[in-house]
Amino acid sequence: MKYHISQHHWGNFNNQQIFRYQLSNDHGVKVSITNFGAAIQSLSVPDHQGNMADVVLGYDDLQGYVDDQFYIGTIVGRFANRIAGGKVEINGTTHQLTVKDGGFHHHGGKVGFNKKVWQSQSFNNEDGVGVILEYLSKDGEEGFPGNLTTTVTYTLNNHSQLIVDFDAVTDQSTLINLTQHAYFNLAGHNNGSILDHQLQLPLADYLPVNAMQVPEGTITPVSGTPFDFTEPTAIGKRINDDNPQLVLSRGYDHSWVVKKQDSAELKLAATVFEPTSKRVLNVFTTEPAIHIYTGNFLDETCIGKQNSNYPFRSGLCLETQHYPDAPNKPHFPSTVLNPGEQFKSRTIFEFGVND
Structure with a gap:
């Protein structure tokens, strides 16, 4: 097994050094990670003919991430997605x-x-090559209680899997819901619409949202709705249907239920297939939900790598996470983390081809 990693100084932000780490495996898969936002900056994988393409949206330089308004490629936290009202009760304290x-x-x-700037270090061992990033979110940051130490570990292995492991501990009861917010386009980051991508979600239920785009609280069967991806279906097939949920969100911007209770079990949450390149992406996760977002707020103002425009619906986010608005929905899996507990989560992005 042959892995390679290199580290480059990528700039400075608030008097802190920013690095970009470049990882590669035996199969030519290459991943670039930066410690600004713990972002995946590029991810190159082969198509069915062995041709390589960078399949994640991103920016060529640090300033792009400093200015970014779309969370492109970054880690989102301390709480991903939405909480209605912003006022939360944690173990009896508001x-x-x-x-x-x-x-x-x-x-x-x-x-x-x-x-945020994350502390970072690389590693290279028999399991793969990767980067460990750590950030201390101090008590009171964005209103959250507790000093929360979060670690994200990216590992690239020779099964063409990019593994994302989260670990976190706190000194006060707090909330946590972390996700990796990469925008995928399996035809290539600058190849336009993702509506021809075929999506399969082996999941029976989703979470309808209200006008605030937070879950109403019901766990609703996908059967007979445009949210049924139990069979491989082009993302664009029903995205413009006159369905109130799709109209409200300008497309798909919803969570599907992977599990109804927390567990450490790793489950297949999504498979994406791009017909031209024949690239396949499988997403496995220990998280109880996957949030599918079809880039509905991208527009011509978003200029990315190689001066590429990232227009409306040109990237697909596969955000493994807990249910949105969980603090206001006691019947949802809990997002409370207490002192003495350890938050752990794993998501695997597995790449291949399907001839």
């Missing part, structure tokens, strides 16, 4: 989180984990 204009907490607040 806390007010930072909120957006719509009156909800969103993706960690005004300055979430996606805009």
Whole structure:
């Protein structure tokens, strides 16, 4: 087994050094990780003819991530997705989180984990090559209680799997919901729409949302709805249907239920197939939900790598996470982390081809 890793100084932010780590395996798969936002900056994988393409949206330089408004490629936390109202009760104590204009907490607040500098170090062992990144979110940051230490470990192995492991501990009861927010386009990051990608979700239920785009609280069967991807289906086949949920969200921006209770079991949550390149992406996770977002708020103002425009619906997010608005929904799997406990989560992005 032959792995390679290199580290380059990529710039400075607030007097802190930013690095980019480049990982590769025997099969030519290459991944670049930066310690700004713990972001996946590039990810090159072969198609059915062996041709390589970078299949994640991103930016060529640090400034792109500093200016980014779309969470492209980054780690989102301390709480990914939305919490209605922003006022939460944790073990009997009420806390007010930072909120957006719509009156909800969103993706960690005004300055979430996606805009933080993470401490980083690389590794190379028999299991693969990777980067360990750590960030201390201090008590009161964005309204959250507790000093929360979060570690994300990226590992690239020779099964063409990019493994994302989360670990976190806290000194006060707090909330945690972490996700990796890569935008995938298996035809290549600059290849336009993802509507021809075929998506399969072996999942029977999803979470409808209200006008605030937080779950109503019901766990609803996908059968007979445009949210039924139990068989491989082009993302664009029903995305423009006159369905109130699709109209409200400008497309898919919803969570599907992987599990109804927390467990350490790793389950297949999604398979994506791109017909031209024949690239396949399987997503396995220990998380209880996967949030599918079809890039509905990308637009021509988003300029990425190689001066590429990332227009409407040009990237697909496969955000493994806990259910949105879980603090307001006691019947959802809990997002409370207490002192003495360890939050652990694993997601695997596995790449291949299907001739």
